[in-house]
Amino acid sequence: MKHFGTAPDRPAANDARLFLADRVTLLYDSLPLALTAVVINGGILAAVQRSVISQPLISLWFGSLLAVTLLRFGLYHGYRHRSHSADPVPWFKLFLIGALGSGLIWGSTAYLMFPERDPVHQLFVIFVVGGMSAGAVTTLAASFLALLFFLLPAMGPVIFRLYQLDAPLSDVMAAMLVLFLAMISIAARRSRKLIMESLVRRYEHQRTEAAMEHQAHHDSLTELPNRRLLVHRLEQEISRSRRHRFLAAVLFIDIDRFKTINDSLGHSVGDSLLREVAMRLKSNVREEDTAARLGGDEFVIILSELGDNDTLVARKTQRLAEKIENLLSEPYQIEGHTLHVTPSIGIAMFPVDDADAEEVLKQSDIAMYRAKQLGRNTIQFYLPAMQQAAKTRLDIENELRDAVERDEMELYFQPQLDADGRMVGAETLLRWNHPQRGMISPADFIPVAEDTGTILILGEWVLQRACLQLKSWMDTTTDEALCAFPCLAINVSPKQFRQQDFFQRVQHIIKHTGVDPRHIELELTEGMLIENIEDTAEKMAQLADLGIRLAIDDFGTGYSSLHYLTRLRLDRIKIDQSFVRDIPRARHSEVIVETIILMAKNLGLDVIAEGVETEAQLNFLKQRGCFTYQGYYFSKPLPRDAFQRYLRNGCKS
Ligand code: C2E
Ligand code: CA
Ligand code: CA
Numbered sequence: 001m002k003h004f005g006t007a008p009d010r011p012a013a014n015d016a017r018l019f020l021a022d023r024v025t026l027l028y029d030s031l032p033l034a035l036t037a038v039v040i041n042g043g044i045l046a047a048v049q050r051s052v053i054s055q056p057l058i059s060l061w062f063g064s065l066l067a068v069t070l071l072r073f074g075l076y077h078g079y080r081h082r083s084h085s086a087d088p089v090p091w092f093k094l095f096l097i098g099a100l101g102s103g104l105i106w107g108s109t110a111y112l113m114f115p116e117r118d119p120v121h122q123l124f125v126i127f128v129v130g131g132m133s134a135g136a137v138t139t140l141a142a143s144f145l146a147l148l149f150f151l152l153p154a155m156g157p158v159i160f161r162l163y164q165l166d167a168p169l170s171d172v173m174a175a176m177l178v179l180f181l182a183m184i185s186i187a188a189r190r191s192r193k194l195i196m197e198s199l200v201r202r203y204e205h206q207r208t209e210a211a212m213e214h215q216a217h218h219d220s221l222t223e224l225p226n227r228r229l230l231v232h233r234l235e236q237e238i239s240r241s242r243r244h245r246f247l248a249a250v251l252f253i254d255i256d257r258f259k260t261i262n263d264s265l266g267h268s269v270g271d272s273l274l275r276e277v278a279m280r281l282k283s284n285v286r287e288e289d290t291a292a293r294l295g296g297d298e299f300v301i302i303l304s305e306l307g308d309n310d311t312l313v314a315r316k317t318q319r320l321a322e323k324i325e326n327l328l329s330e331p332y333q334i335e336g337h338t339l340h341v342t343p344s345i346g347i348a349m350f351p352v353d354d355a356d357a358e359e360v361l362k363q364s365d366i367a368m369y370r371a372k373q374l375g376r377n378t379i380q381f382y383l384p385a386m387q388q389a390a391k392t393r394l395d396i397e398n399e400l401r402d403a404v405e406r407d408e409m410e411l412y413f414q415p416q417l418d419a420d421g422r423m424v425g426a427e428t429l430l431r432w433n434h435p436q437r438g439m440i441s442p443a444d445f446i447p448v449a450e451d452t453g454t455i456l457i458l459g460e461w462v463l464q465r466a467c468l469q470l471k472s473w474m475d476t477t478t479d480e481a482l483c484a485f486p487c488l489a490i491n492v493s494p495k496q497f498r499q500q501d502f503f504q505r506v507q508h509i510i511k512h513t514g515v516d517p518r519h520i521e522l523e524l525t526e527g528m529l530i531e532n533i534e535d536t537a538e539k540m541a542q543l544a545d546l547g548i549r550l551a552i553d554d555f556g557t558g559y560s561s562l563h564y565l566t567r568l569r570l571d572r573i574k575i576d577q578s579f580v581r582d583i584p585r586a587r588h589s590e591v592i593v594e595t596i597i598l599m600a601k602n603l604g605l606d607v608i609a610e611g612v613e614t615e616a617q618l619n620f621l622k623q624r625g626c627f628t629y630q631g632y633y634f635s636k637p638l639p640r641d642a643f644q645r646y647l648r649n650g651c652k653s
Helices: 020-029 031-049 055-080 088-112 119-139 144-164 170-217 227-244 258-265 267-282 310-329 357-373 384-403 442-452 455-476 494-498 502-513 526-531 533-546 562-567 577-582 587-603 615-624 640-648
Strands: 247-255 290-295 298-307 332-334 337-339 343-350 379-381 409-418 423-434 438-440 488-491 520-525 549-555 572-575 606-610 628-630
Touching (some): 020 031, 020 088, 020 170, 031 088, 031 119, 055 088, 119 170, 144 170, 227 290, 227 298, 227 343, 227 357, 247 310, 247 357, 258 267, 267 290, 267 298, 267 310, 267 332, 267 337, 298 310, 310 343, 310 379, 357 379, 379 384, 384 423, 384 442, 409 640, 423 442, 438 442, 455 488, 455 494, 455 502, 455 520, 494 502, 494 526, 502 533, 520 526, 526 533, 533 562, 572 577, 572 587, 577 587, 577 606, 587 606
Parallel strands (some): 343 379, 423 488, 488 520, 520 549, 549 572
Antiparallel strands (some): 247 298, 247 343, 290 298, 409 423
16 A cells, blocks of 8 residues: 655655755656657758758768767667666766757857858748757756756857858847747746646645545554555455465454543543554554554454464464563553553464454454453453464463473383394384373474474483493493394484584583594484575584594475585485385386485495385385385384394394
8 A cells, every 4th residue: 555654744845855866857848849859950050051061061060960869869768668666867867968969969059160251041940949948948947957967059159150240130039039038038937837836736636635544544544554454455465375275364453442532531541542552553563564453442463374284273372462561561651641441352273264364363262252251351262273282382382492301211222123124223212201202202392392492412312321321331331233233214304413513512422421423423414405595504413523424314395406516515315204105006106216326326325214114115115215114114212222122133033
């Protein structure tokens, strides 16, 4: 929506810089007409004077005239194709130069095309230059300066030449020409004024239109979008979110006990309070969000593009709603009163089914009423599932922070085997033994930890624990199977890897635990590697120098290019289980798996397939040249003791 927030008052019509862009356009618009007249009149003059002026002089003059005209036409062409945000000033200056050039050509006729003793042909020159000057009044009317740039060099020399002649009446004619010059200048000023006035009128018209448009779509008390604009924007947001498959939310905000304030302190206090609420809302939503006033003490916020995962979005929305709740609960200073108010907030997510804007608004309204019933100053989702999702997520966030300290985290180990069924390594997988919720999958809490930053604590703990475990297996046991333990893989999260001192931390843990780094493999995911390739390459080189092995996890799901693979110090690629799951049935997964195996071979990298569950998958992989596997077909991830038993049993469960 276009509106001129704080436009200046009526502009003064005599301000020379005013509407320069419009006026420059007017100047350029009349250029083709002016240039045509120049060529025609110039051609006639050259033809007529041929009998009294030498051919070289005529050619010189007419040639220069054509050259200047051509340049001005080029300029016209350039102006038509300029970018619309272009500054008008340089174009105006170029126009002035063009007008000056043209004026000089016409002025030069007083010497180049002026026969010494031939009054009729002399008169003809004066006649043509006078005509050209009179014509310029219309084509240059938009700028008095441009007119002067043309008129003075065009008529000046002619007047001077006449004045120098000692023919009868020549002085009088020179004086008359000066008078003529003065009169066309006055006429030019007049038409310029007319042009300016019409520009001012057009501007005012646009301004009123914009103001009316603004009024129709905004609330006059708070200047926020009104219901009409809100519904319009919400409709757009709903279809956008359907198209791009993201979730968004509507917050319905009602000020608790506003009526009491309005009734006891008066409407003026009430109005000021609403304005202040509107200001707080407006200055705290993102650029792409909309804060609107429905009327009374009801406000609505559209939060667009929040993500695509239900649980994450629910929690994010709740967090934003809490922020707004706190913001609106700050005390207000109004007309000497300190007011404390709280909002009740209802949340409806969209898109759901085929609910349109009115329906979504209604849902958020219903949720807001439920919030009020629950005792005001609360936040409620329209859908109970969303409420639950947000709550679970919040609980996990809170509990996760202390889970390490409460000793609820545990490491599981999943064996990795070769084609002969010998164990060649194991992957460390984190488990959360929640006292009430039972075993929580890392798929549920790792994203939360990543989001809140708790992953740094968790990741460090995993690294430390895994190294200690490895060390104790290698040192203390007399068991041959355990002694021969080849390699323990540890997952590293993106945030963890991107820590500036990640390498130093790993180095420290290795030194501290005394573990042999050649038996450790770090699993990194594709996405985090390409993000900052220089930094990544350097960190990986440092780790590799230490002797640590490096693997890419979930390979095939990111955007690896061969180019970056060759730049990194890698040892191994893990084929993502989503491809393994589909073989040997789905052709496209087969092709991907074959390609990855081939590529790894060509790059001299080891390759392991994860998620191997069936003999058919195993055989397919074996045939295509992949000889290391991890998956339920061999063993699920096992707690430490079970893992040790598995090893002692010769890798049989
Ligand atoms: P991931 O790194 O891709 O780990 C492999 C996942 O596949 C594990 O899930 C494992 O139990 C599962 N899996 C193994 N074999 C099979 C199979 O044959 N069939 C099926 N359907 N699944 C199989 P898990 O343990 O639930 O871990 C999930 C994800 O959580 C991991 O995926 C990893 O991204 C993350 N994660 C786990 N532990 C850690 C950790 O210590 N640090 C970090 N940063 N992330 C971790
Ligand atoms: Ca992994
Ligand atoms: Ca994986």
